[in-house]
Amino acid sequence: xxxxxxxxxSLLLNLGLGIYALRKPAAGxxxxxxxAATASVRPNPVGAEKLKPETGPTIATNNAVRxxxxxxxxxxxxxxxxxxxxxxxxxxxxxxxxxxxxxxxLYEEKxxxxxxxxxxxxYWKPTSLGFFGAGNAESLQKARALDEEKxxxxxxxxxxxxxxxxVAEMTNPLEAMFDFLPEAKRGQLLKVMSDLQTKMAKAVEGxxxxxxxxxxxxxxMERDVKRMLTPEExxxxxxxMSMTANMMRNQLAGFDPTEEEFLKVFKLRKPxxxxxxxxxxxxETEQEHKRRQDADKQLKDQIxxxxxxxxxxxxxxxxxxxxxxxxxxxxxxxxxxxxxxxIYEMKKLAEDQARLxxxxxxxxxxxxxxxxxxxxxxxxxSIQGVLGEKGWQQYNRPMNMHWLDAIKHSPPAASQSLPxxxxx
Numbered sequence: 314x315x316x317x318x319x320x321x322x323s324l325l326l327n328l329g330l331g332i333y334a335l336r337k338p339a340a341g342x343x344x345x346x347x348x349a350a351t352a353s354v355r356p357n358p359v360g361a362e363k364l365k366p367e368t369g370p371t372i373a374t375n376n377a378v379r380x381x382x383x384x385x386x387x388x389x390x391x392x393x394x395x396x397x398x399x400x401x402x403x404x405x406x407x408x409x410x411x412x413x414x415x416x417x418x419l420y421e422e423k424x425x426x427x428x429x430x431x432x433x434x435x436y437w438k439p440t441s442l443g444f445f446g447a448g449n450a451e452s453l454q455k456a457r458a459l460d461e462e463k464x465x466x467x468x469x470x471x472x473x474x475x476x477x478x479x480v481a482e483m484t485n486p487l488e489a490m491f492d493f494l495p496e497a498k499r500g501q502l503l504k505v506m507s508d509l510q511t512k513m514a515k516a517v518e519g520x521x522x523x524x525x526x527x528x529x530x531x532x533x534m535e536r537d538v539k540r541m542l543t544p545e546e547x548x549x550x551x552x553x554m555s556m557t558a559n560m561m562r563n564q565l566a567g568f569d570p571t572e573e574e575f576l577k578v579f580k581l582r583k584p585x586x587x588x589x590x591x592x593x594x595x596x597e598t599e600q601e602h603k604r605r606q607d608a609d610k611q612l613k614d615q616i617x618x619x620x621x622x623x624x625x626x627x628x629x630x631x632x633x634x635x636x637x638x639x640x641x642x643x644x645x646x647x648x649x650x651x652x653x654x655x656i657y658e659m660k661k662l663a664e665d666q667a668r669l670x671x672x673x674x675x676x677x678x679x680x681x682x683x684x685x686x687x688x689x690x691x692x693x694x695s696i697q698g699v700l701g702e703k704g705w706q707q708y709n710r711p712m713n714m715h716w717l718d719a720i721k722h723s724p725p726a727a728s729q730s731l732p733x734x735x736x737x
Contacts, residue, residue: 391470409472420463427455434490436552437575439566493549494542501541502550509534528590531556552579557586567640567650568631577619578628585612630657638713646704655699660716663692667720685721692717 386401388394391412398408464474491499512530516523535555539547552558557579570578589605597605617625630636639660640653670676670684697705 391466395470412470412472413467413475416463416466420459423459424456427459428452434492434553435572436490436558436562437570437572439562490553493546498541498546502538505534505537505541508537525593525596528592532587551583552576555583556591557583560586560591564632564637565628566631567636567653568627569650570628574620574624578616581612581615581619585609630654633657635660635713635716639708642700642704642708642713645707646700648700648704652699652704656696659692659695659699663688663720664716682721689717689721692720 386394386397388397395408395412398411399405403411467474491502494502509530512533513527516526516530535551538550542550552575561575561579561582565575585608589608594605616628620628631640636653636657639656640650643649643652643656646652666688667685670681670688673681676684696708700708
């Protein structure tokens, strides 16, 4: 149930961030000929292009009727531009909107140049999941520097940067995730997802989260989305946004699937998840549970045939929650999959040794207890030898120690940092 709630919460967060980020206002920026920001120079006046009429309206006075000319108002100097707007009676709020749009638009162009060509969304990789993972660190750092430069210009002009505009300008991963869709369909898709967000918000009012209702809402969204997409587009959408794809990305860290492998497994798992939703697991009748078990066994056989024995073994291991914790600890210590694999093999070896000790009738209870405790201590030393101090501190948490406790429960002091063997 905890996993279901986390999954739903993650989906809601992602939808909210994505929808908010896509609501971009028209906007712009300023810089001088050398690239340095300035609060006064407008190298390319663009702030009021949409406001400029093809034929200017007439302005009546007591003396004469004259033609309004926007070019007479615009100026390459921001401060003069603001003064001109005030001189024609433009309200301060409208002036703020014009200048803010001008400056933001210019800097958005500069940020596009920094980001470069969008990279294909690699839906088969765990790192592709999440709305803060888009872009590389260098380009994000440059984009933040440009945001700060823009904000300084606005403040020098007496305009406080708008928070909503800044949020909307955040790197939007949906632009990469939906790179397979034309612009018009992206807007339609956004509306459907916005409707889903509203339905889910209503479903959790009062703190209640009914998994069956959540599953039904998600199915309704998928149905509405598929109506507007071609079969190829529908598959691309599922590979990015479906519950099956999201679960696979969460579960397969350490398996490191290729795009082909991910697609093979996805096509087998999606029909299973549609019939036996993970959100309703645990709330089934005995007959429904039996049907799920039979279908799950058949699914595993199909995946094994598709991947081959060796890759299937890695696929199964990656879905083990214990292995996932090992993999996270290894990553936190700047290690990789091979180190997590080593620790997992240590776990299997320790559990095999413990099983043999428990069935050895030649041992007294005290001897058995001492031997099991030695297995635990040696296993902990071996794990620390692979992970190092940093990785061990990350892994040595109560929830990760359950399998070691099953071998032999250890007093708190015995689970702390242990001396690393010299040969490691």
